[in-house]
Amino acid sequence: MNVKSILIACTASLMLLACKSKTKENMSALNLTREWDKKFPKSELVNHCKVTFHNRYGIELAADMYVPKSFADDTNDKRRLPAIAVSGPFGAVKEQSSGLYAQHMAERGFIAIAFDPSFTGESGGEPRRMASPDINTEDFLAAVDFLSTNDMVDPERIGIIGICGFGGMAINAAALDPRIKATVTSTMYDMSKVNVEGYFASENTPAQRQEKRKALADQRTRDYAAGSYERAGGVIDPLPEDAPWFVKDYHAYYKTPRGYHARSGNSTDGWNVIGCQSFLNQPLLAWAGEIETPVLLIHGEKAHSRYFSEYAYGLLTGANKELMIIPGASHVDLYDDAAGVIPYGKIESFFKENLK
Numbered sequence: 001m002n003v004k005s006i007l008i009a010c011t012a013s014l015m016l017l018a019c020k021s022k023t024k025e026n027m028s029a030l031n032l033t034r035e036w037d038k039k040f041p042k043s044e045l046v047n048h049c050k051v052t053f054h055n056r057y058g059i060e061l062a063a064d065m066y067v068p069k070s071f072a073d074d075t076n077d078k079r080r081l082p083a084i085a086v087s088g089p090f091g092a093v094k095e096q097s098s099g100l101y102a103q104h105m106a107e108r109g110f111i112a113i114a115f116d117p118s119f120t121g122e123s124g125g126e127p128r129r130m131a132s133p134d135i136n137t138e139d140f141l142a143a144v145d146f147l148s149t150n151d152m153v154d155p156e157r158i159g160i161i162g163i164c165g166f167g168g169m170a171i172n173a174a175a176l177d178p179r180i181k182a183t184v185t186s187t188m189y190d191m192s193k194v195n196v197e198g199y200f201a202s203e204n205t206p207a208q209r210q211e212k213r214k215a216l217a218d219q220r221t222r223d224y225a226a227g228s229y230e231r232a233g234g235v236i237d238p239l240p241e242d243a244p245w246f247v248k249d250y251h252a253y254y255k256t257p258r259g260y261h262a263r264s265g266n267s268t269d270g271w272n273v274i275g276c277q278s279f280l281n282q283p284l285l286a287w288a289g290e291i292e293t294p295v296l297l298i299h300g301e302k303a304h305s306r307y308f309s310e311y312a313y314g315l316l317t318g319a320n321k322e323l324m325i326i327p328g329a330s331h332v333d334l335y336d337d338a339a340g341v342i343p344y345g346k347i348e349s350f351f352k353e354n355l356k
Helices: 003-013 097-107 133-148 165-176 191-197 206-226 245-254 306-315 344-354
Strands: 046-054 060-068 081-087 111-115 153-163 180-186 295-300 321-326
Touching (some): 046 133, 060 097, 081 097, 081 344, 097 153, 097 344, 111 133, 133 153, 153 165, 153 344, 165 191, 180 344, 306 321
Parallel strands (some): 081 111, 081 153, 153 180, 180 295, 295 321
Antiparallel strands (some): 046 060, 060 111
C-alpha cells in the first residue's frame, strides 16, 4: 500500500495511526485523540489524518495532516505537491489556529501539517509546558524532515507558517535551514525580544533584566525542592475591569467557546513559570538578515504586537521580504475567521509564486 492509499484508508476509517511518518527508528506511541476536536469545522475539500515524527532530540511530535481531497482520492496521480508546516500561536495547540491555517492551505492545493511543539498538546517531551528557542525552532526543522521524506511531497517545495510566538521561531528556522523555500508569519511575536525588553521596551534596563533573572533562579530552587513545576497560569480569567485591551482580546479567544481548548496552555493553566527562561539570553532573530528565501509578514493594524513584525521586517534584507498590514485588525483577529480578515488568498499566492 502506498502512502496515498494509507492516507485514504486513514481518513475513511479514522484509524489515527494508519498514516505513519517515515521514521528511521521506532518511536514511542503518543496518546492521540480519535475524535475531531478542532475549533473549526472539517472541510469537505481535504482528507485529514494524524501523523507523528521526531526531532533531533528524540522528542516525538504529533501533527494533523491535511491533503487536498482531489489529489488524495486519485490513486493514479503521481505528482508530488508543495507542502507547508504550520505551528503556533505560543501556548496554543494544533486544534486551534495552526490547524485552521493548515486546512485552508490544503483546500488551496498544498499538503499541510499543523503540529504541536515539543512539551505541549499531544506531542511528547517532559516536563510539560516548557519552551525553548532552540528546541521549538528544531520542531519546525523536524517537520521539514518529515515532509521532505513523504512520498506525496516535493522536497524542493516546502514552506512554513509561524503564528504569534511561533512566527519568531519560523524566521529563526528559515535562517537556519535552506530547505525552507518560503516563510509566512502571522501576527508574529519575537519571544526573545518580549522576554528581554518587556512590552514596548518597558523593562529594558540591565537592572530590570537582573530582577527577572533572580526571580526565575529563585523559582527554580522552589520547583526543585517541591519536585514539580509551578504553572504561571493561562490567560487571566475572570478579567479585571482594568485589564489592557489586548488581554481582553486574548480572553475573547482562549477563554470562550470561540477558541477554548482543554490542551491549550493559554486556555488553561499556562506555561511553567520558568518555561521561558532561556529566551532571556538567546535571541531568535540574530541571523534574519541572512535569509535568502522569501518571507511574508502579516500583522493587524491595531495589534499591540505589530511592532514585532515591523522590527523583523527591518532585519530582513533585499527583495525577499514583504510586510502586509491588515486594516483595523487586532492581534487575535488573525487567529481565526471570526473577523474574516485572514488573507488566505495572499498566503496562497505567496506560496504558489515561491514554491514553484
